[in-house]
Amino acid sequence: MKPTDIGAPEYFHKVVDCQWACPAHTPVPEYIRLIAQGRYSDAYMVNWESNVFPGILGRTCDRPCEPACRRGRVEENQGEKPEPVAICRLKRVAADYKDDIRARLPRPAAKKNGKRVACVGAGPASLTVARDLAPLGYHVTVFDADPRAGGMIRTQIPRFRLPESVIDEEVGYILDLGVDFRPNHRVESLKDLLGQGYDAVFVGSGAPRGRDLELPGRAEAARHVHVGIEWLASVSFGHVTQVGRRVIVLGGGNTAMDCCRTARRLGGEDVKVIVRSGFEEMKASPWEKEDAMHEGIPILNFLVPLAFTHEDGRLTGMRFQKVKAVRDGRGRRSLVPTGEPDPHFECDEVLVAVGQENAFPWIERDAGLDFDEHGMPVLDAVTLQSTAPGVFFGGDAALGPKNIIWAVAHGHEAAISIDRYCHGEDVSVRPPPLTTLVSQKMGIHEWIYDNQIVPDARNRVPLKELTIALKDLRQEVELGFDPELAWKEAQRCLNCDVQTVFAPRLCIECDACVDICPMDCITFTADGEEAEVRARLSAPARDLSQDLYVGAGLATGRIMAKDEDVCLHCGLCAERCPTGAWDMKKFYLEMAHAGPGCRAGAAPREERAGAPA
Amino acid sequence: MTYLAKPKLHHPELPVNALGFTRRDYEGTISTLCAGCGHDSISAAIIQACWELAIQPHRVAKLSGIGCSSKTPTYFLDKSHGFNSVHGRMPSVLTGANLANRDLIYLGVSGDGDSASIGLGQFAHSMRRGVNMTYIVENNGVYGLTKGQFSATADRGSKSKRGALNTDEGIDLAILALQLGASFVARSFSGDKAQLVPLIKGALNHPGAAFLDVISPCVAFNNHEGSTRSYDYVRHHNEAVNFLDVITGKEELTAQYGPGSVQEVRSHDGSLLRLRKISEDYDSSSRIAAMSYVQSRYAHGEIVTGLLYVEPEAGDLHESLGTTARPLNELGEKELCPGQAALEKFNAGLR
Ligand SMILES: Cc1cc2nc3c(=O)[nH]c(=O)nc-3n(C[C@H](O)[C@H](O)[C@H](O)COP(=O)(O)OP(=O)(O)OC[C@H]3O[C@@H](n4cnc5c(N)ncnc54)[C@H](O)[C@@H]3O)c2cc1C
Ligand SMILES: Cc1ncc(C[n+]2csc(CCOP(=O)(O)OP(=O)(O)O)c2C)c(N)n1
Ligand code: SF4
Ligand code: SF4
Ligand code: SF4
Ligand SMILES: [Mg+2]
Numbered sequence: 001m002k003p004t005d006i007g008a009p010e011y012f013h014k015v016v017d018c019q020w021a022c023p024a025h026t027p028v029p030e031y032i033r034l035i036a037q038g039r040y041s042d043a044y045m046v047n048w049e050s051n052v053f054p055g056i057l058g059r060t061c062d063r064p065c066e067p068a069c070r071r072g073r074v075e076e077n078q079g080e081k082p083e084p085v086a087i088c089r090l091k092r093v094a095a096d097y098k099d100d101i102r103a104r105l106p107r108p109a110a111k112k113n114g115k116r117v118a119c120v121g122a123g124p125a126s127l128t129v130a131r132d133l134a135p136l137g138y139h140v141t142v143f144d145a146d147p148r149a150g151g152m153i154r155t156q157i158p159r160f161r162l163p164e165s166v167i168d169e170e171v172g173y174i175l176d177l178g179v180d181f182r183p184n185h186r187v188e189s190l191k192d193l194l195g196q197g198y199d200a201v202f203v204g205s206g207a208p209r210g211r212d213l214e215l216p217g218r219a220e221a222a223r224h225v226h227v228g229i230e231w232l233a234s235v236s237f238g239h240v241t242q243v244g245r246r247v248i249v250l251g252g253g254n255t256a257m258d259c260c261r262t263a264r265r266l267g268g269e270d271v272k273v274i275v276r277s278g279f280e281e282m283k284a285s286p287w288e289k290e291d292a293m294h295e296g297i298p299i300l301n302f303l304v305p306l307a308f309t310h311e312d313g314r315l316t317g318m319r320f321q322k323v324k325a326v327r328d329g330r331g332r333r334s335l336v337p338t339g340e341p342d343p344h345f346e347c348d349e350v351l352v353a354v355g356q357e358n359a360f361p362w363i364e365r366d367a368g369l370d371f372d373e374h375g376m377p378v379l380d381a382v383t384l385q386s387t388a389p390g391v392f393f394g395g396d397a398a399l400g401p402k403n404i405i406w407a408v409a410h411g412h413e414a415a416i417s418i419d420r421y422c423h424g425e426d427v428s429v430r431p432p433p434l435t436t437l438v439s440q441k442m443g444i445h446e447w448i449y450d451n452q453i454v455p456d457a458r459n460r461v462p463l464k465e466l467t468i469a470l471k472d473l474r475q476e477v478e479l480g481f482d483p484e485l486a487w488k489e490a491q492r493c494l495n496c497d498v499q500t501v502f503a504p505r506l507c508i509e510c511d512a513c514v515d516i517c518p519m520d521c522i523t524f525t526a527d528g529e530e531a532e533v534r535a536r537l538s539a540p541a542r543d544l545s546q547d548l549y550v551g552a553g554l555a556t557g558r559i560m561a562k563d564e565d566v567c568l569h570c571g572l573c574a575e576r577c578p579t580g581a582w583d584m585k586k587f588y589l590e591m592a593h594a595g596p597g598c599r600a601g602a603a604p605r606e607e608r609a610g611a612p613a
Numbered sequence: 614m615t616y617l618a619k620p621k622l623h624h625p626e627l628p629v630n631a632l633g634f635t636r637r638d639y640e641g642t643i644s645t646l647c648a649g650c651g652h653d654s655i656s657a658a659i660i661q662a663c664w665e666l667a668i669q670p671h672r673v674a675k676l677s678g679i680g681c682s683s684k685t686p687t688y689f690l691d692k693s694h695g696f697n698s699v700h701g702r703m704p705s706v707l708t709g710a711n712l713a714n715r716d717l718i719y720l721g722v723s724g725d726g727d728s729a730s731i732g733l734g735q736f737a738h739s740m741r742r743g744v745n746m747t748y749i750v751e752n753n754g755v756y757g758l759t760k761g762q763f764s765a766t767a768d769r770g771s772k773s774k775r776g777a778l779n780t781d782e783g784i785d786l787a788i789l790a791l792q793l794g795a796s797f798v799a800r801s802f803s804g805d806k807a808q809l810v811p812l813i814k815g816a817l818n819h820p821g822a823a824f825l826d827v828i829s830p831c832v833a834f835n836n837h838e839g840s841t842r843s844y845d846y847v848r849h850h851n852e853a854v855n856f857l858d859v860i861t862g863k864e865e866l867t868a869q870y871g872p873g874s875v876q877e878v879r880s881h882d883g884s885l886l887r888l889r890k891i892s893e894d895y896d897s898s899s900r901i902a903a904m905s906y907v908q909s910r911y912a913h914g915e916i917v918t919g920l921l922y923v924e925p926e927a928g929d930l931h932e933s934l935g936t937t938a939r940p941l942n943e944l945g946e947k948e949l950c951p952g953q954a955a956l957e958k959f960n961a962g963l964r
Contacts (some may be wrong), residue, residue: 029747073625074622074625075622076625077625077626078621078622078623078625118714133911157730232832445615445616451617451623452617453620455620455621508649508832508836508844508845509804509844510649510650510651510654510804510830510832510844511654511657511803511804511806512648512649512650512653512654514657515656516615516643516644516653518619518620518621518623518637519621519622519623519624520623520624520627539624539626539627540626542626544942555845555848556848565623566625568620568622570617570620572615573618575615575617575648576644576648576649576653577648577649578617578647578648578649578650578832579649
């Protein structure tokens with residue numbers, strides 16, 4: 001096998017599973033350690049630099065990092081239910097307990113650079129672009145049809161999950177950078193906008209259209225049937241303040257979960273969610289489902305809606321067909337009727353939350369950019385540049401409805417593209433991330449990081465008592481970890497960024513590391529083809545998404561093969577190595593952000609401002 | 614030394630043996646030996662062997678003397694019985710324990726100083742009596758614990774870390790064991806678990822005195838140029854004569870070997886030792902041939918490793934003494950106080 005090139009930034013980045021999975025590549029273990037040390041402001045800033053909205057995301061993020069977290073893998077088959085570190089809720093701790101960090105934020109540019117950028121929509125994608133570009137001297141104008149900035153963070157996510165004050169604070173940090181925000185300003189024509197002489201345009205207008213359900217009775221019952229995201233926006237703006245006693249929510253995504261929980265708080269006593277397919281196949285995150293059920297909302301599955309029933313122009317209920325899932329010869333799943341009588345559920349109101357679509361009514365089809373057959377803009381997936389060179393997309397507008405953290409990641413990439421574009425540079429040339437690799441050795445068996453592995457199961461976030469929580473739409477349900485619980489949860493993090501780094505020329509092949517490793521990660525063995533080597537290691541390395549770290553040049557001609565999959569980063573291999581052939585080194589990776597460093601003629605990597613060691 | 618406890622977490626796919634134990638269940642507390650010490654590898658090999666044999670940990674008695682090697686029983690089988698005895702006196706404590714309770718598995722762990730210097734007499738007598746045990750010497754050529762003086766097994770002409778030459782002749786404990794009648798004699802290297810683990814399994818299954826001389830580099834005091842117990846020296850001068858497979862119970866015998874290259878030895882308990890020969894003309898059923906081969910290769914600077922000699926139908930001390938088949942702690946009043954008539958008869962025999 002080829003010896004591993006640990007100089008390639010991806011190699012160790014992949015080992016930090018959470019950071020690799022985070023669309024914005026937040027240095028997760030770094031901020032978790034800072035939280036454990038009580039350095040909340042520092043933890044907040046590490047987050048803020050990567051993901052812009054730590055307080056918001058610490059309550060609402062879709063958390064792609066958590067299913068990726070190593071802790072979930074290493075706890076498998078050891079008694080307890082395997083669970084990842086509560087990465088997301090630890091982020092909230094940084095936001096909740098930080099000091100006033102305003103002095104640490106960038107200042108509005110003292111000198112403008114004369115370039116003007118227009119952002120359509122004031123959701124997280126546009127706000128990220130504004131945050132990255134405004135301090136560089138760009139004049140950034142952000143238009144939104146709504147009166148306040150935040151996009152769907154403000155209009156869709158219910159207040160019991162995300163208090164308005166948190167939105168105001170974090171959106172405020174960005175608007176305070178000298179961003180020119182134009183509320184209540186719907187952009188009606190891209191051509192018009194392009195005609196106003198902007199150097200670049202960023203489209204962050206989201207995926208604003210909720211899908212409807214055209215079924216018999218829909219028109220007749222119209223007064224009591226609502227499209228979920230429109231209804232949630234009306235609730236958010238205070239136009240809707242109550243709901244019928246019996247409510248059916250159709251759909252199995254996160255919007256459906258927000259609809260049903262909101263309905264419970266507006267007077268809905270008998271609220272149920274009804275989904276076509278199975279409970280397991282629902283799109284909503286497991287924790288959103290749990291939260292809904294905890295509030296007394298049943299989820300009924302395998303029911304296909306057939307019709308709205310009504311009487312004298314009043315909705316009386318809905319009829320469904322019972323189905324079951326069957327697999328055909330090729331293993332494809334389909335839903336077929338069970339043949340049982342069609343059940344009818346009485347209700348006073350229906351909320352339709354069956355999906356969201358993009359719509360660009362304000363972009364003329366002859367504005368100079370191409371759309372594909374699905375009505376989506378044709379984009380370069382990395383640069384987010386459209387076929388009109390000065391027009392860039394990001395967030396839900398770019399790839400269809402996703403989530404906040406993807407919108408942020410897009411915002412950063414688009415900002416780099418716009419910055420290079422405005423300086424006449426090739427946008428397809430991308431700046432590498434900034435990386436450092438620093439030994440954590442302090443003494444013979446002392447490390448800068450805490451290498452003790454705790455056996456604890458995941459800590460639960462305390463909740464507000466249900467009777468109080470359900471009374472008021474604005475009562476935040478989750479209380480968040482207190483510092484003590486946060487410390488406990490932080491101890492579960494395995495410090496996956498503290499890497500095992502192997503120096504073959506120092507190794508005397510004494511096997512001490514092999515013997516001590518609690519997870520059987522390390523093997524000294526004859527070289528071979530990867531597939532075959534994987535099968536004959538101390539423990540078979542079956543997870544192909546995890547790399548083998550290969551070191552060559554040993555006296556016996558064997559190779560050192562380390563399966564990264566379930567390494568605890570406990571450092572025992574390095575503690576037991578007599579020659580220092582293993583060292584524990586902290587790998588820090590910070591994604592490039594727009595600025596002079598990302599342009600041609602930038603100083604070589606090492607000379608740029610260093611990351612915290 | 615490492616201050617942390619080894620995390621209890623283990624590989625999610627770590628297999629269990631017939632008793633439902635993982636290998637980790639056979640571990641002890643974390644080692645306090647120098648990082649890289651060969652002795653730790655031997656502990657790992659003992660753990661592996663006991664796990665593979667699905668030995669019930671509470672049926673094992675670990676006995677040792679004094680030295681870094683003799684400390685190691687703390688680092689494996691923490692659910693077993695243990696006795697850390699006096700320097701060089703492990704063999705007599707083991708012999709006594711064995712006589713009292715023949716039902717336990719006796720594992721003696723010692724060092725070259727413990728067994729070849731201060732304890733040579735004890736070593737010799739336990740071998741010639743044929744105590745049913747596995748006797749492992751972790752042989753590093755020095756007194757590790759007392760900072761690296763030459764031990765009695767150090768080769769003549771080898772150099773100490775400070776440059777002094779060893780002028781005394783070294784004792785080869787494997788040759789001594791052969792000569793003194795041990796019925797299972799092997800030599801191995803801590804750095805070669807593929808060879809070592811089956812040898813430990815074979816020794817544990819063996820019904821008589823089994824002796825294992827395991828070369829085990831002392832990284833702190835005997836791993837330099839000029840040493841004949843360093844990792845490098847042993848790797849370059851290791852002449853393995855065979856590889857052992859220990860086949861217990863009803864395992865399928867599937868592997869294929871060329872004619873003449875395999876020697877099979879069946880023990881009375883039905884288990885099978887299969888020797889894959891590396892050296893064509895080596896015969897491990899002859900005590901005399903073994904001694905002469907090992908010594909002639911030694912004269913050429915080679916260290917012969919592998920199963921040097923085995924006598925499958927070996928007897929042990931209990932057999933020669935005709936002791937009771939039951940452990941003493943299981944004997945009741947009836948057996949222990951057989952009555953006046955039995956005493957009369959016994960006394961009559963002494964007249
Ligand atoms: C009910 C619901 C709950 C959600 N919960 C979560 C959650 O918990 N976690 C999560 O990560 N994601 C959640 N999402 C998804 C998340 O809100 C979006 O993915 C994210 O806000 C997309 O950001 P964006 O910047 O692309 O656009 P948006 O946030 O959609 O913002 C677009 C903005 O553009 C404005 N706009 C559109 N067209 C124009 C125009 N022509 N002129 C001017 N302004 C215009 C809109 O008014 C809007 O303010 C949820 C979505 C919904 C519907
Ligand atoms: C009666 C007695 N004499 C001397 C000592 C000092 N002593 C302790 S360990 C040791 C030598 C141990 O050497 P070895 O058995 O080879 O063990 P190693 O440390 O090399 O593994 C000596 C001489 C002692 N503890 N007791
Ligand atoms: S840090 Fe070293 S000893 Fe610990 S689990 Fe990883 S490879 Fe094994
Ligand atoms: S402990 Fe160190 S010297 Fe020994 S095998 Fe491992 S890496 Fe090599
Ligand atoms: S002194 Fe030598 S024998 Fe003792 S623990 Fe250290 S390396 Fe091992
Ligand atoms: Mg010694």
